[in-house]
Amino acid sequence: MDDESRPSKKPRGGAGSGLTAFALRMAKQLDDVEGDGDGAKKNNLVFSPLSLYVALALVASGARGDTLDELLALLGAASREELAEFARGVAERALADQSAAGGPRVSFACGVWHEKTVTLKPAYRDDAVDAYKAETRAADFMNKAEEAREEINRWVCKATNDLITSILPEGSVHSRTGLVLANAIYFKGSWSLPFDKELTVTRWFRRLDGSRVRVPFMSSSRSTEQAVAQYKGFKVLKLAYAPHRIPTWDESPFEMRRDEREKKHGVRHVSSSGEASARFSMCVFLPDKRAGLPRLVDKMAAAGPSFLWNHLPKDRVEVGDVRLPRFKISSSSELKPVLQAMGVEAAFDVGRADLSGMLVAGRLVLEQVFHRAVVEVNEEGTEAAASSACTMVLVCARYGPTPDFVADHPFAFFVVEEVSGTVVFMGHVLDPSEHAE
Template identity: 50%
Template sequence: MTRGFIGSDALTALTHRLADQLSVTREPPSNLAFSPLSIYSALSLVAAGARGGTLDELLAVLGASSRDELAENGRFVAEHALADRSPSGGPRVGFASCVWHDAGRTLEPAYIEAVAASYLAEIRAVDFRNKADESREEINKWVAAATGNLIDSILPRESVGKSTAVVLANAIYFKGKWKKPFKKKSTKVERFYLVDGTAVDAPMMRTGRSQYIDVHHGFKVLRLPYRSKEPGASKKRRRGTSSGDDPAPPLPRYSMCVFLPDARDGLWDLVGKIASSPSFLRDRLPDEAVEVDKFRLPKFKVSFYGKLSGALRDLGLKAAFNVDKADLTDMAPDFVDRSGQLNRLVLKDVFHRAVVEVNEEGTEAAAVTVCDEDDEGADWESEPEPVDFIADHPFAFFVIEEMSGAVVFAGHVLDPTKHQDTLHDV
């Protein structure tokens, strides 16, 4: 029986490690949005075909004890935590995985069976060797369809070629309406103060309604629940994972959580606190609504588009990128070509793209992670009380599925008037 998402702490830890890597490599610092869950899921597809030291490194980065644990998490996410709730009035959610392989490079039957069962992954044969660009376009079309066209492509020109053997992808789409929408007529342009002390004019959403807010030393936390009309759902919010003895896992519930430092230049210190423990985030989410005097939250659209290979190496994932050490033989066996050259799968690039847009009605977000593999020769807490919540300076945000504790999207807003989406290496 499915026990639920047993890797929520590991996913949260990966979230913070990636956020740190993606932040420090961007000069000057800028807005950030990414999907920890999509990256986790795509790397799990790689781990399903890895062995030896390559598998050990993947498990360490993902915080899992075994491939079986990753498979159980994948099955729970695909079938439950990110199952579409729109037919019953909840968020529209999409979760999809796909593996493309060159028609001349067959995958191991056990790998195909494993990723189809655990990640609901599609398997498609393409002609990378002779029709690389057409294959790339096919993958980009799949990405657009899987993300509601919020992301139109992921693979740039020349990112695949005749040496490409396998491409693995995970895509997540989310569109949820706030449980308590903001009134558009109340939105006013106001000053938003940047980390360098200057300010920009940004549309700020306002409300006089009570909100889920907790006040902590040096920062405040806002939890904005998304609408969910589930018959028989418990009114009491539960955290963490479901027990193995539960007859069924709890129904998914989503929220956006905003961590706002008191100081205008306090975001990086706050991010450090959040990253200090995997439980820091969930332990500080508000449970009770409080009366609000002044409330300001900017509308924003933030994005990210980059290659994560360097960041993942820094996190300890090295063997998969090294032709002399990579062992992905549970995905596809090594082979000797006509020239006598030993060829094996090696991880070439990991592309990630994410978009998160927040307005008066709710949130629309999408992310896709693609792992490109080549065949290479072997020589390469406080009391509720009336509060103000004025997010007129940089803050961090997380979109979480509350029942499992899974972080679906994460990022920070340094300037709500900026929207960057240029491919870069991290």
């Protein structure tokens, strides 16, 4: 079967599909930002689409009008309710911790800090707590902005097991800050089939620009079975993380065990509640050409969410040489210009922003969206963390944007008496350097 026509493994439409499309578009946008004129990337890139998606969905929960429409378009959802239902499901299932049963350690935290002199609307607070599992807290941004910033950063540090020590840089919180939304995700998983450290060797890694660097490569034994799929122009390796332990469906000798049934039929275990159990893996998309990554990123972004899921390996096959470099990368971004380029403009515009669903009184405008992520991959598995924060400022409802007035070219002036409507003096200034005698 042609790879482009293979059925998707994920349901089409809805916020779940929107997350994948958002991830691919964001990767493309960040790749362009980090690159130069010939498309070559300058830096490594890591980010958490889920962390960003949930942060922006929580903004959308309080948005109205064009502001809401732009956010829904970006997130690929039909309504705030759809986003809330998606967030609720993710928090309860995909981000449920599995470490007690031998699976990955996963944690998710979400927080809403509001200026103590303003009040959250009950409906927004309830939505944040119920769907997004958020804590809500009052903060003294007006008088103690730096202390509030440090408190939020400590919260993120604790939630990410110290992998991310801060999300809000200096100056990002000030006396006009009205609301800060933040979340944090932590993941630590062991490979289902760990790499043998004795097989790790240092080899050359070729960069996009043709230069080389020596790095440690993890290797598997030759002629082993791995989940690998080959396509035109690229191949995909899927490395599974050790799952949490689940009893077999039936201990009868006439029934196959769960892992045998999954391998043969491609089905997933379903819990007693009817929900599919979370199953984590790392998927590596490797272009055939050394400088082929920018083109592959473009192709993935253009194709949409089905591209990722349609190209994951289905079966384990016997392979020869499998090498993957150990790596630890981190990134930090201020995403306002990126999101504006992706169509979110009203939320950042003081004259157009409609975030009226958040506060009982007072107007808000989105000031900045911050994101940090870190991931480390080694022979045992993966440890990763991410945090996103949206800062919003209070604006006076009576005024629009603060205008500029720079009289750096010829102008007219009038001296008037307003009650009688009398023009006392008037004139034009064409060259203020000229002086009367």
